[in-house]
Amino acid sequence: MTRSVTVRAPGKVNLQLSVGPVQVDGYHPLATVFQAVDLYETVTATPREDDAIVLTVGAARGADVDLTAVPLDATNIAARAALALREAFGVSEGVDLDIVKGVPVAGGMAGGSADAAATLLACAEVWDLGVSRAQLDEIAAGLGADVPFVLHGHTAVGLGRGDDITPAMSRGRFHWVLATQAQGLSTAEVYREFDRMVADGEREAATPAISDAIMVALVAGNAEALGDALVNDLQPAALSLAPHLQSVMDAALEADALGVMVSGSGPTVAALARSRQHALAIAAHLTVSDTADAVVAASGPAPGAVLVT
Numbered sequence: 001m002t003r004s005v006t007v008r009a010p011g012k013v014n015l016q017l018s019v020g021p022v023q024v025d026g027y028h029p030l031a032t033v034f035q036a037v038d039l040y041e042t043v044t045a046t047p048r049e050d051d052a053i054v055l056t057v058g059a060a061r062g063a064d065v066d067l068t069a070v071p072l073d074a075t076n077i078a079a080r081a082a083l084a085l086r087e088a089f090g091v092s093e094g095v096d097l098d099i100v101k102g103v104p105v106a107g108g109m110a111g112g113s114a115d116a117a118a119t120l121l122a123c124a125e126v127w128d129l130g131v132s133r134a135q136l137d138e139i140a141a142g143l144g145a146d147v148p149f150v151l152h153g154h155t156a157v158g159l160g161r162g163d164d165i166t167p168a169m170s171r172g173r174f175h176w177v178l179a180t181q182a183q184g185l186s187t188a189e190v191y192r193e194f195d196r197m198v199a200d201g202e203r204e205a206a207t208p209a210i211s212d213a214i215m216v217a218l219v220a221g222n223a224e225a226l227g228d229a230l231v232n233d234l235q236p237a238a239l240s241l242a243p244h245l246q247s248v249m250d251a252a253l254e255a256d257a258l259g260v261m262v263s264g265s266g267p268t269v270a271a272l273a274r275s276r277q278h279a280l281a282i283a284a285h286l287t288v289s290d291t292a293d294a295v296v297a298a299s300g301p302a303p304g305a306v307l308v309t
C-alpha cells in the first residue's frame with residue numbers, strides 16, 4: 001500500500017553564536033544558543049516501486065523563497081538524508097520527496113537542515129524502521145552541524161560543531177522580524193572570512209562559552225534583556241562579505257528593535273521586537289526602507305520536526 005508521510009521542521013536563529021579558532025578538520029568549536037522559529041519546511045515522503053530518490057520543491061504559501069538556488073540532485077541535503085538513513089538500515093526502496101520551503105534559502109536560518117531533519121523522520125516512518133531518537137541524532141549530525149538542532153527544535157545550547165545539543169529553559173514567546181536577501185551567503189565562505197579576519201588580527205577567536213546573560217534573559221522571558229545580549233561572532237565576517245546588511249540593521253534600530261543581528265552566517269537580519277504588534281511595525285519600516293528583498297514576522301520558540309500526517 002502506498003502511504004505518504006508529511007513532516008514539518010522549523011528554521012532557526014542563533015541568539016548567541018560564539019566561534020573559536022578553526023580546528024585541523026576545518027570546523028570551528030562553537031558555543032551557540034539556538035531558537036527555532038515558526039517558519040517551517042515541510043517534506044512529504046512517498047514510497048516508490050523502484051530504488052530512486054526523486055525530489056520536487058515548491059514554496060510555502062506566502063513565502064518569498066528563491067527556489068532556483070535549491071539543487072534537485074543528490075547534493076540536496078534531503079536526498080543525502082534519505083541516502084544516509086537507507087545506508088544505516090540496509091533499506092533498498094526508493095522514495096519521492098516533495099519539499100515545500102518556508103525558510104529563506106542560504107539565509108543562515110537552517111532551511112536545508114530542516115529539510116534533512118524532516119526527511120529523516122518521514123523516511124523512518126515510510127520505511128517503518130523503528131529508529132531511536134539517538135540513532136536519528138547520530139545520522140543528523142553526519143549530515144550537517146545544524147541538523148540535530150532543527151530535529152529537536154524549541155531552544156537549545158549547541159556545543160562542539162553546534163551539533164551537541166542540550167535543551168535550554170525559556171519562558172514565553174519572542175517576536176522576530178526577519179529581513180531576507182535574494183542573494184544568499186555561503187556558510188563555508190563566511191567561516192573562511194572569519195578565519196581571514198582572525199589571521200589578519202581584525203578579530204579574536206577565543207575559546208567559546210555560553211553567555212549567562214542570554215540564559216538568564218530566556219528563563220525570565222525578558223525580551224529587552226535578550227535584545228541587549230544577542231551576540232554573533234560571524235556578523236563581522238558576514239558584513240565584510242555583504243556590507244549592505246548594515247543598512248538593514250540600521251533600519252531595524254530606527255524602528256526601536258530591542259536587538260538586531262545577522263542570523264547565523266547570514267545574510268538574513270533578525271530583529272527582536274517587544275510584541276507581535278511591534279514586530280509588524282518594524283517589518284513595515286524595513287519594507288519602506290527598501291534595504292531587504294523580503295521581510296517576514298515570526299516568533300519562537302517553535303517545536304522541532306513533527307509528523308503532520
Ligand SMILES: C[C@@](CO)(OP(=O)(O)O)[C@H](O)COP(=O)(O)OP(=O)(O)OC[C@H]1O[C@@H](n2ccc(N)nc2=O)[C@H](O)[C@@H]1O
Nearest residue numbers: 026027028108109110144145146161162187188191264265
Ligand atoms: C553558521 C551556522 C550557525 O548555526 O548555521 P547557518 O547560519 O549557516 O544556518 C552553523 O554553524 C552551520 O551549520 P551547517 O550549515 O549545518 O554546517 P555544515 O553543513 O556542517 O558545514 C558547512 C561549513 O561550515 C563550516 N563550519 C560549520 C560548523 C562549524 N562548527 N564550523 C565550521 O567551520 C565548515 O566550513 C563547513 O564546511
Ligand SMILES: Nc1ncnc2c1ncn2[C@@H]1O[C@H](COP(=O)(O)OP(=O)(O)O)[C@@H](O)[C@H]1O
Nearest residue numbers: 070076077105106107108109110111112113115
Ligand atoms: N534542501 C535544500 N534547501 C536549500 N538549500 C539546499 C538544500 N540542499 C542543498 N542546498 C544548498 O545548500 C545551500 C545552503 O542552504 P540553506 O540550508 O538554505 O542555508 P543556510 O546554511 O544558510 O541555513 C544552498 O545555497 C543550496 O545550494
